[in-house]
Amino acid sequence: METLRPVRRTLLRDTAYEAIRDAIVRGDIPPGASVRDGELAERLGLSRAPVRDALSRLAGEGLVESKPQSYTRVTRLVPRDVRDAAAVVRAMQELAARSAVPHLTAGDLAAMRAANERLRAAAAAGDTAAALHADDELHGVLVTACGNRAVTATVERYTPLIRRLEWRQFGTASAAHGSAALHGLLIDACAGGDAEGASRITAEIWRALEELADEPGVDPADDPAVR
Amino acid sequence: METLRPVRRTLLRDTAYEAIRDAIVRGDIPPGASVRDGELAERLGLSRAPVRDALSRLAGEGLVESKPQSYTRVTRLVPRDVRDAAAVVRAMQELAARSAVPHLTAGDLAAMRAANERLRAAAAAGDTAAALHADDELHGVLVTACGNRAVTATVERYTPLIRRLEWRQFGTASAAHGSAALHGLLIDACAGGDAEGASRITAEIWRALEELADEPGVDPADDPAVR
């Protein structure tokens, strides 16, 4: 008899959250666009309650902003906000690397190598989605291994804001950030038990991202035709 | 004619959030107690909607936990969780100190000195509430000055979990953590423009807190009489 996993118990609000978040990160709902709970509810085929839950979560992550009683809309890509989020994520990744390295298993290292391989392949193929996903998985190994749920939650909270920028700059972004070489160094440091080194390399990887936010053309008033 | 500030426009969900959070931090609603949205709504004199908003925020901060369709209750004081939160807050405070110091104004420094004075006085008088408040204000100067809203949000998100522990240990906590001397050193470093030093001292202050979480007697099955 096969092993039985508990069935996935999904809440509508979580499903709605993921759907809306991904649409925003991918740019399907452009920066500045106004989002009405009623409209989204109808499009997703559910009621306003779970949609509002999802929107308030997104507001906490900086992907949407709302003024009481008047509007809720997708935030614009303000370089400063992205840089701020990246600084927080970087601090978390540093912390995770430092505290995870001493406890890494062989399986963890293998997972990191595999993810780096996928990252390299995806970058070569120009597959942005796959590249970002592989990158998430690579760093996710350390974040998970450090076992600090507050770190995990904080990383997950602010990563989408950054991914949205990378998604917009795809070509350049996945190339610049994807630098598999740096990730290779990171894995070596982890394998060698060098927590301090791993933390330093992690910082370097994410600092590049903070600079990405300052590149020209990031916020050319965004999409003026917001609809 | 006096300057007119906009009237505070308060949302019920925020009011509810603050009320419930403070009740939990102070221990008025003990760890492990179950909270029913309907009951809270009645006690606060409003409907379930804003209460549920508040509870979902509190769940994100680790002060309550809920299992779908069954219960929502105040989390127990698990040392590990507190330590995890403290590690995150520490990382944020370090980051804030490092990036705020170069931009501190004379007013900022004065505010820090004043807060430290209040902290010293409150600790001497054994006034836990005032001491924790002064401590918040002191560090809050740096957090605000660094201008990174993600940092601010993250600090505010995880501080209550820590405060709850301090509140429980009042005597010892405010004495151990209150150490006005360290805070004095921090202020000196800030005044001298020593960002690295300020960051290091900040780390030291918060590391003491992480250790506080490991002291014996923190989680003696908590309050077994939960009602």
Next chain:
DNA sequence: AAGCGACATCTAACATGTCAGTTCTATGGA
């Protein structure tokens, strides 16, 4: 007596209705 299953009861998730604050728009006056 032990184990199983039907059922009663409870809670939170979701749906829907209402109300008030905000913003847009059209109109009239300077």
Next chain:
DNA sequence: TCCATAGAACTGACATGTTAGATGTCGCTT
């Protein structure tokens, strides 16, 4: 033509009703 203003229209905040899932209890079966 521009601005002020009234009010219409819109939107989100809050209230309340409904439903599905969870848990505990009790009686039946063996």
